[in-house]
Amino acid sequence: MIRGMAKLPKTKRIGILTAGGDSPGLNAAIRGVGKTCLGFYGMEIIGFRDGFRGLVENHRLKLDKSTLAGILTVGGTILGTSRDKPHRMVIDGRTRDMTETIVENYDKWGLDCIVCLGGGGTQKNALRLHQAGLNVITLPKTIDNDVAMTDATFGYATAMDIATETIDRLHSTAHSHHRIIVAEIMGHRAGWLTLGSGIAGGADVILIPEIPYDVEKISEAIKLRSKHGTNFSIVAVAEGAMSRDDARSLQAGEKKLERAKTLHDKKEAKMELASLEVRHQGNTLRLAKQLEELTHLESRVTILGYVQRGGTPSAADRILATRLGSACGDLIHEEVFGVMVAARGDGTEPVPLDKVAGKRKVVPPDHSWIQTARHVGTCLGE
Numbered sequence: 001m002i003r004g005m006a007k008l009p010k011t012k013r014i015g016i017l018t019a020g021g022d023s024p025g026l027n028a029a030i031r032g033v034g035k036t037c038l039g040f041y042g043m044e045i046i047g048f049r050d051g052f053r054g055l056v057e058n059h060r061l062k063l064d065k066s067t068l069a070g071i072l073t074v075g076g077t078i079l080g081t082s083r084d085k086p087h088r089m090v091i092d093g094r095t096r097d098m099t100e101t102i103v104e105n106y107d108k109w110g111l112d113c114i115v116c117l118g119g120g121g122t123q124k125n126a127l128r129l130h131q132a133g134l135n136v137i138t139l140p141k142t143i144d145n146d147v148a149m150t151d152a153t154f155g156y157a158t159a160m161d162i163a164t165e166t167i168d169r170l171h172s173t174a175h176s177h178h179r180i181i182v183a184e185i186m187g188h189r190a191g192w193l194t195l196g197s198g199i200a201g202g203a204d205v206i207l208i209p210e211i212p213y214d215v216e217k218i219s220e221a222i223k224l225r226s227k228h229g230t231n232f233s234i235v236a237v238a239e240g241a242m243s244r245d246d247a248r249s250l251q252a253g254e255k256k257l258e259r260a261k262t263l264h265d266k267k268e269a270k271m272e273l274a275s276l277e278v279r280h281q282g283n284t285l286r287l288a289k290q291l292e293e294l295t296h297l298e299s300r301v302t303i304l305g306y307v308q309r310g311g312t313p314s315a316a317d318r319i320l321a322t323r324l325g326s327a328c329g330d331l332i333h334e335e336v337f338g339v340m341v342a343a344r345g346d347g348t349e350p351v352p353l354d355k356v357a358g359k360r361k362v363v364p365p366d367h368s369w370i371q372t373a374r375h376v377g378t379c380l381g382e
């Protein structure tokens with residue numbers, strides 16, 4: 001160092017990755033973090049490809065002004081994603097704990113922080129890396145809106161628009177053919193997407209995981225509609241919704257697993273849960289068939305699937321992702337780590353990762369949307 005010259009502060013270098021299922025708004029968030037860190041604070045930023053695997057295998061994407069340009073409106077993620085977990089990653093056909101490799105690579109690249117964009121699983125994985133000594137910040141993304149401690153996740157608003165438009169479109173064909181159309185909507189084990197789009201699209205029946213259903217009650221509601229001259233119905237069913245019997249079996253299975261002491265008991269309980277999961281896969285088709293038999297109305301099924309995750313983000317998601325991304329840049333500048341940037345009202349709030357990881361935000365039984373649906377005469381299968 002030349003005598004008399006002040007030591008310049010080191011330019012911060014951050015890594016960023018996207019993990020879990022993709023969702024609209026990921027690129028808007030990458031851009032929000034990137035532009036704030038690069039342009040506003042003068043940091044360096046490295047993108048890691050395909051979730052946590054990129055950090056293990058050193059697959060990178062240089063993020064600069066030109067890579068960040070023009071991605072605000074683009075669906076998916078320019079970084080690629082995967083459901084790989086740092087502590088249980090399949091490498092050359094073997095499942096291995098790669099946490100140490102990630103820590104080594106973090107040091108090798110001289111990172112000051114790693115930003116992980118993801119849903120519930122990513123929050124858990126990020127906490128593990130934070131506990132392993134890394135500076136980590138997460139952003140909440142998922143179309144399911146089931147991440148704890150944040151008002152909303154980006155991707156949800158767009159998926160809700162898509163599901164609502166689908167329900168709108170199903171109305172005219174169901175009406176013309178005097179049919180029941182059962183529309184299966186994503187959401188994992190939470191009913192946010194189905195309840196929101198079901199209310200917005202005016203579904204006649206809304207079935208969510210939080211309220212196990214009785215198929216007889218649904219058929220009664222549909223028959224009552226027919227009696228009053230409306231011989232078609234739209235049933236919005238969440239992929240995780242179940243009948244009361246199935247919900248009871250699931251609960252019993254989960255309790256059995258919790259109580260299992262020996263390896264043999266654990267294996268048996270896990271097998272029972274797996275068979276319930278397999279049975280659940282045909283749930284929507286089974287429900288449509290049951291309703292056809294009970295109501296004597298022809299029934300059809302529409303599974304919305306990945307259409308809900310693809311394509312350009314809505315304006316609401318672009319704003320949410322951008323403001324979470326830019327707040328993330330501020331937190332890195334202030335060296336606040338080990339947190340998720342939560343959406344809180346019009347602002348944001350850093351929430352410690354151990355308060356978020358392992359928790360799922362489901363629709364509370366007293367949520368106002370449930371009451372709203374009941375008030376407008378929607379059958380919730382109760």
Ligand code: F6P
Binds near residue numbers: 021083143186
């Ligand atoms: O978590 C988002 C989500 O789209 C869920 O709604 C759905 O259950 C799941 O991902 C599908 O996962 P995958 O992309 O692994 O098939």
